[in-house]
Amino acid sequence: MNSVTLLQPQKIIFGEGVIEQLAGDSLIQRAQTVLFLVAPPLVPILEGIIQSSKFSNKQVKLVAYRFLGEPTFSQFNLLLDEHKALKPDCVVGVGGGSVLDCAKLLAALINHSQKLEDIVGMGLLHDRKTHLICVPTTSGTGSEVSPNAILLDEETQAKRGIISPFLVPDACYLDPVLTVTLPPKLTAETGIDALSHCIEAYTNKFAHPTVDIYALKGISLIAEYIQEAFENGSNMNARSAMLLGSMYGGLCLGPVNTAAVHALSYGLGGKFHIPHGLSNAILMPKVLKFNMSASLKRHADVARALGITISGTDKEVALAGINKIERLSKACQIPQRLTEIGVTEDDIPELATIAMNVTRLLKNNPREVSREDTINIYKNIL
């Protein structure tokens, strides 16, 4: 069995209403100064929590996150400059992937001599001195448990990853109640993103038994509940399952990470500002069809986790799984083609160039991907 490094928050608290426990968290109780970075819709809830007597002897600053779309290098640096003087000993992020990624980077850099530019890439952050708690309000990125943060480099329009064990939060609170107001469109797109984390980890060249159990559990939870969460957002069973599924996707990111779906998605996000989950949703079926020959058995396992029960060859089962992903995606009204989201054939060469540069993820793909393969995949989904 290969070696593996499993990273996750030392404490994961999951369940309806667990946000109520946040004020009593030992990291907050030990802190003197707490900085909250909060997605705007959640600000009233967090304001209520901060009123608790548990904060009476602390300095607390609540910052409403104000950027739209993928956060950029300069937006993050602005945030950092604005709040550096506070010297918090605990940062709490409450929101979707962008908010959590910024909160993670704030905790890393706010009491630290390294600059953002020093830590872009793998394993370059030396330390984190500030405690970090994440509270996700979408079921998608899994950032609350992962060592990853993604920012947009505005100069090159490329998304860049900052990956470090020190970006894994110390604790996270997974409260499905906070995800209930997430609109159907975002529920679907972020849900497919979480599904793609699990599938790209399980079919990964560096798949590992310790990560497989997270991947398969995540796939089955999301496949069973994504349509219900999309159609009936107040169904707490569905919201709970999606939030757990997304956590399992996040647990796959550190030790194994994603592959070609995410690499091919980078240009769509960076250049065309297409939401990350949406671009992954459009790409995933075609990339899986391209990949499956490299590992029919693993793609059939994915299909069974997706709920496929037909008997047949691994190839037949795997294909039925890919069809099921397409069915779920359509049932959640996710566009199926690039032209529906404003991308034309002329854009493909540049998209392929961006994708081929994401070697950090392409190296994980079960089948080698050439520039020509990439162009063919994009053409197939025009």
Next chain:
Amino acid sequence: MNSVTLLQPQKIIFGEGVIEQLAGDSLIQRAQTVLFLVAPPLVPILEGIIQSSKFSNKQVKLVAYRFLGEPTFSQFNLLLDEHKALKPDCVVGVGGGSVLDCAKLLAALINHSQKLEDIVGMGLLHDRKTHLICVPTTSGTGSEVSPNAILLDEETQAKRGIISPFLVPDACYLDPVLTVTLPPKLTAETGIDALSHCIEAYTNKFAHPTVDIYALKGISLIAEYIQEAFENGSNMNARSAMLLGSMYGGLCLGPVNTAAVHALSYGLGGKFHIPHGLSNAILMPKVLKFNMSASLKRHADVARALGITISGTDKEVALAGINKIERLSKACQIPQRLTEIGVTEDDIPELATIAMNVTRLLKNNPREVSREDTINIYKNIL
């Protein structure tokens, strides 16, 4: 879905030879003074590691663990007194469950105002200021990932648990190479102990889907490899599987914990000094037969994870699973009856009294256990 708190080390490094990475661990690199508590057979390996240039600017103390059997309150306090002046900022435990439990408690109390007597029970430890790394050399207790430590109260001859989120290590290194020299008898007994953690978590009254995946994975790994690890200790596949299985058992201990097998085992350990794994091995089949009516479906799931493939009613499948545990236990030459290990009928009333006091675990049992039930179970395995 019920709420759950999942606790585990932020970093778990698993694989053959990963002990080589220990010197470069960021917690050690940040430390000025490191205290190693090491099981005697591992001392030469650790002495080699400490020679590394990575320790050249640090104060390092290597303490060979010297107690036999379950560590007692006074033995632990002696350890603490001997090393308190060192004021380490990182404690590293390398050994079986007793060594790791003592290392965990040392890290908790060595720079702290609370005393051991203040923290016995659930959630009484206020904090841990010293970093903690655990390196298991048996595949049994799962202490390297759990919030539990167990000591023997020599006055009452009762085993007492100290349970706290602060006892979860910051990092652990799971290197199956370190378990290769574990003798067959200990391999078998500790392996059955790990199996019992998984089974008692999965059939637990407070079982949770997030813990079930650990429990089932642990059961299937241990069932597949325990006999091979017993018969051929140098088989690295078997050693790897057992070490992972034991980790999964440990991950069950925080959120769900064990039940009647462990409660009935307490007196055998405390009073008769019977090794923990051995007493669990003798008790488990009979306790499961007693419990199964409370949840036939769950006991059948356990049987399938154990490798039972027969079709039949849940009851038939569950019974086949219990028979398989007995077969594995016999194949590993584990005694099957209390009289083989020096316990007589006269001892039963006292054993039952001790067991009935372990309400912390009995409350988890799927079926209510009366004193009379307890006595009957002991009589059945005389």
